[in-house]
Amino acid sequence: xxxxxxxxxxxxxxxxxxxxxAMAARRHAERADLRLLPGVPAAHLANHDxxxxxxxxxxxxxxxxxxxxxxGIGGVTLVSTNGLKDQSGxxxxxxxxxxxxxxxxxxxxxxxxxxxxxxxxxxxNQLAEPxxxxxQAVYKHLKVLEDAGVxxxxxxxxxxxxxxxxxxxxxxxxxxxxYRRQAEERYRRLDEVLAQLNETETSNDEQKGSTA
Amino acid sequence: xxxxxxATIEADPNVPVIRITREFAGTPGQLFRAHTxxxxxxxxxxxxxxxxRIEQWDARSGGSWRFVxxxxxxxxxxxxxxxxxxxxxxxxxxxxxxxxxxVALETLWFEDLGNGRTRLRTQxxxxxxxxxxxxxxxxxxxxxxxGYAKLEEMLANGxx
Numbered sequence: 001x002x003x004x005x006x007x008x009x010x011x012x013x014x015x016x017x018x019x020x021x022a023m024a025a026r027r028h029a030e031r032a033d034l035r036l037l038p039g040v041p042a043a044h045l046a047n048h049d050x051x052x053x054x055x056x057x058x059x060x061x062x063x064x065x066x067x068x069x070x071x072g073i074g075g076v077t078l079v080s081t082n083g084l085k086d087q088s089g090x091x092x093x094x095x096x097x098x099x100x101x102x103x104x105x106x107x108x109x110x111x112x113x114x115x116x117x118x119x120x121x122x123x124x125n126q127l128a129e130p131x132x133x134x135x136q137a138v139y140k141h142l143k144v145l146e147d148a149g150v151x152x153x154x155x156x157x158x159x160x161x162x163x164x165x166x167x168x169x170x171x172x173x174x175x176x177x178x179y180r181r182q183a184e185e186r187y188r189r190l191d192e193v194l195a196q197l198n199e200t201e202t203s204n205d206e207q208k209g210s211t212a
Numbered sequence: 213x214x215x216x217x218x219a220t221i222e223a224d225p226n227v228p229v230i231r232i233t234r235e236f237a238g239t240p241g242q243l244f245r246a247h248t249x250x251x252x253x254x255x256x257x258x259x260x261x262x263x264x265r266i267e268q269w270d271a272r273s274g275g276s277w278r279f280v281x282x283x284x285x286x287x288x289x290x291x292x293x294x295x296x297x298x299x300x301x302x303x304x305x306x307x308x309x310x311x312x313x314x315v316a317l318e319t320l321w322f323e324d325l326g327n328g329r330t331r332l333r334t335q336x337x338x339x340x341x342x343x344x345x346x347x348x349x350x351x352x353x354x355x356x357x358x359g360y361a362k363l364e365e366m367l368a369n370g371x372x
Contacts, residue, residue: 115341180221180232187219187234187332189256193246194238198328201242 104148109133110141114150114164121161228344230336240322240330244299247320254279273297277304292318300324306336314343 104110113127128138142162145151153160219234236243246252248271258264258281268278271294278291292305292315302320316336323331338344 176221176223179230180219183221183232183234184219186256187236190243190246191236193252193256194236194242197238197242197245197252 104144104150107141107144110145113138113141113145113162117151117162117164121163123159123161125159127162223344228338228341230344232334233331235325235329235331237328238330239328240300240324243322243330243332244302247302248297270294271297314338 109131116122116127124135124138124142127142128135131138142151142153146153150165151162152165153162217235219232222231223229224231238246246256250266250269250271253269254264254266257279263282265280265282266277267280267289268276268291270276273294273296275294275297276292277294278289280287280289282288289309290306291309292307294302294304296303300322302318304318304320306316306318307314316338318337319335321331321333323333325331
């Protein structure tokens, strides 16, 4: 039971993280304009100037509201948990873990560290190199990421490399695959355009008796 | 036709680049036209849920382009410059007007494979790994919808 709960909690954390990182990416991409892209009617984002993201989805007559504090120290506050009341215990556990993840990713240096670790393991010294901050400050950032389960430092001889959690890789792979799939869909439409071109050119050739 | 393989993608670990490769049943010339003729381009570029309106299009070296995607009154504009246009390659910039500081430099190559087939290679270079990841994550509408679908499934199953 206990391990079930933690597995679920972990899964929930990764999913929510996926969600909020996507939101954060969107927020970043739409700095000047926070209207959502088409196709997301159930979601709303609060004003960019406020230190909160407001996530809301309502389908299957369930409502999930979360206010995410991205100001740096913050975390997640569930402002309403309609439909989740029965599992309120689990929710609060999940929220606790989520809070740490969100807080961990709220800081630009830590996001940068995560991005760089996506390319491969690195030692603390390597990670610290590009920053104008002390090694101690980098250790502090890493501690936050470690506590949130985003990175780990597997035991071994010094210097121990810092490693991104497997879930993070899964997410990166998913993003890349999703992007690829979008390109593939676009190219299937292009296939159709080319097929039409082939058709008209063939019939033109027949009429003119010449090549296009 | 049935031998066409799906697009492959590569996110370079050393430079903030996304590369996509795909083969087509069409000549390099046809592929070139599908990328430079605005009427053809509008037919395939946007997600099928969106309507693409070409607002500016001058497919010559030094020319520029702008198009707007609309759906349910929501408009998203993209623009850039055609830096170099040649039958076998296009070099252009690409930016989303909602985030005008982020500009991708795109190169497209049309490689003749013979027998009326062409390999299209595209490369998008952005200014940092962070913005590349933002691009990748920004499989936007799909991504967030998928996230929601998963979340809802979990809620429905009581797995939260």
